[in-house]
Amino acid sequence: MRFNLACRQCGKQLAFQPDRVRCTCGGSLYVAYDLERVRCTFTRSSLARRPASMWRYSELLPVADRRHIVSLGEGWTPLVRLVRAEQALPVGKLWVKREEQNPTGSFKARGFSVALSVAVEYGVRKAAVNSNGNAASAMAAYAGFAGVEAYAFLPKDCPGLIVHECKSYGAHTVLVDGLIHDAGRLIRDGAAEQGWYRFGTMQEHGRAEGKKTMGLELAEQLGWRLPDTIIYPTGGGSGIVGMWDAVQQLKQLGLIEGDPPRLISVQEEGCRPLVDALRNGGVFRPAGDAVSSPPTGMRVPNPPDGQLITDILRQSGGTAVAVTAEEIRRGAEALGRYGISASPEGAATWAGLLRLIEQGTIGPREEVVLFNTAHALKYLPWKEENTVTVRDYREWRSLMQR
Numbered sequence: 001m002r003f004n005l006a007c008r009q010c011g012k013q014l015a016f017q018p019d020r021v022r023c024t025c026g027g028s029l030y031v032a033y034d035l036e037r038v039r040c041t042f043t044r045s046s047l048a049r050r051p052a053s054m055w056r057y058s059e060l061l062p063v064a065d066r067r068h069i070v071s072l073g074e075g076w077t078p079l080v081r082l083v084r085a086e087q088a089l090p091v092g093k094l095w096v097k098r099e100e101q102n103p104t105g106s107f108k109a110r111g112f113s114v115a116l117s118v119a120v121e122y123g124v125r126k127a128a129v130n131s132n133g134n135a136a137s138a139m140a141a142y143a144g145f146a147g148v149e150a151y152a153f154l155p156k157d158c159p160g161l162i163v164h165e166c167k168s169y170g171a172h173t174v175l176v177d178g179l180i181h182d183a184g185r186l187i188r189d190g191a192a193e194q195g196w197y198r199f200g201t202m203q204e205h206g207r208a209e210g211k212k213t214m215g216l217e218l219a220e221q222l223g224w225r226l227p228d229t230i231i232y233p234t235g236g237g238s239g240i241v242g243m244w245d246a247v248q249q250l251k252q253l254g255l256i257e258g259d260p261p262r263l264i265s266v267q268e269e270g271c272r273p274l275v276d277a278l279r280n281g282g283v284f285r286p287a288g289d290a291v292s293s294p295p296t297g298m299r300v301p302n303p304p305d306g307q308l309i310t311d312i313l314r315q316s317g318g319t320a321v322a323v324t325a326e327e328i329r330r331g332a333e334a335l336g337r338y339g340i341s342a343s344p345e346g347a348a349t350w351a352g353l354l355r356l357i358e359q360g361t362i363g364p365r366e367e368v369v370l371f372n373t374a375h376a377l378k379y380l381p382w383k384e385e386n387t388v389t390v391r392d393y394r395e396w397r398s399l400m401q402r
């Protein structure tokens, strides 16, 4: 096999399994590739001739048979330099990675393209996801394309248009009276009985591996180098994990050199477990239910791999920063005037940039990339009628039986 699983803690290797994410030692497992073999074909000149898709990096994605690839045209998104913003701000170079141009209007498409490909390879017929919205709509679209039956469980304050979108792709779509982890509990409680394959954050390997392509792409688009700093709106953190793995693998393949980019997570004031962990000497504690922020992709109080994300931010020399709803609103306006339709999460990276400049964390010669992870249009007000709301698995099941 071209890839295995390896433990981030004890280093043990085992055969690839799509949904085995923990080692017996408690460490988290990642996909380890045979890089000696990858090196033969994964070269700058060979890559330059490949299609404008994230599947150009297929040697570093965990799909054994290319016929299983589930693709709707994701990845290879534009990296746009904001020259006018560079003139207005004390920053060296500034780019926006336009992830809103992915299918389903968010970068979640990358994760689900890989996750569904892996699922198809393993014969999955029925799958469920808990999500603040964009993961569910991406899952619904890719599952629809692949012919997998999809179940989406969303917090009841999920933006109405995204609920509508999930339904339009044919997913069984249900609201949960609670937060994203309550929706995750519902799926865990029902998985065995319903035969659900679980697509939740860090429950299987496809999503983090798919997001890894953001890091690979960034390096290639910048001419095989990486910026000084990457500012990324963080929730469950699979994007941070994926991009960090991208940096390590590119280094091991000899495709990039030098220090890794600083990875900086932006969160919202009302839900900021990573910011607290960094203030707390790097010890991660889940935020529990005590959150007061709107339902964006950043609102993940209990990320399953919170400590790993914290460790990666520190190892990269980065940090985490919290911004207010008002700063996010102004961030969307600012990016809008530069021609970028920014979701609240994308706008938060702009707000984070201003904070970090003010704090002196980002200096005047620095090269910075912001990730606009979704399209503003997904968050426009829309009242989606007739969606069932439940508290837990038992209630959902009794409703289904009626």
Ligand SMILES: *Cc1c(COP(=O)(O)O)cnc(C)c1O
Binding pocket: 106, 108, 134, 135, 201, 211, 233, 234, 235, 236, 237, 238, 239, 240, 296, 297, 298, 343, 345, 346, 373, 374
């Ligand atoms: C899911 C999501 C995030 C958070 O990404 P993670 O990699 O899970 O931390 C950020 N922005 C948007 C738009 C999202 O949908």
Ligand SMILES: [Zn+2]
Binding pocket: 007, 008, 009, 010, 011, 012, 023, 024, 025, 026, 027
């Ligand atoms: Zn281990």
